[in-house]
Amino acid sequence: MVPLSGIAIVAGGLSVALGIWADLGALVLAAFALSILPIMHAFWKEEDAQAQQTQMAQFVKNVSMAGGALVIFYVYNQLQGVAGLSITDPLFGRAD
Numbered sequence: 001m002v003p004l005s006g007i008a009i010v011a012g013g014l015s016v017a018l019g020i021w022a023d024l025g026a027l028v029l030a031a032f033a034l035s036i037l038p039i040m041h042a043f044w045k046e047e048d049a050q051a052q053q054t055q056m057a058q059f060v061k062n063v064s065m066a067g068g069a070l071v072i073f074y075v076y077n078q079l080q081g082v083a084g085l086s087i088t089d090p091l092f093g094r095a096d
Contacts, residue, residue: 008032016072026073033066 008028015025041062043055 005032005036012069016069023073023076026069026076030066030069030073033062033069037062 009032012025012028012032014020016022016029037059041055041059043052043059046052046055
């Protein structure tokens with residue numbers, strides 16, 4: 001699963017950075033960040049207080065990154081192809 005997650009992160013990041021279906025790339029990044037939370041940063045399972053604080057900080061960091069990716073998705077959805085740095089039109093269209 002590690003190579004697959006690496007591919008998802010790189011593909012999503014490049015998609016957003018290059019403006020090629022950036023809305024899809026943002027959804028991939030958000031899905032990755034949210035899906036990894038309970039597995040990698042389960043702060044509620046930690047016994048040591050310092051380890052629990054460290055895992056909680058990483059948990060909140062991933063939640064904020066997922067939120068940022070969802071904001072990027074929303075912005076591309078609202079702009080609908082008039083984004084200055086976008087190479088392609090959004091993959092997902094608004095229902096008007």
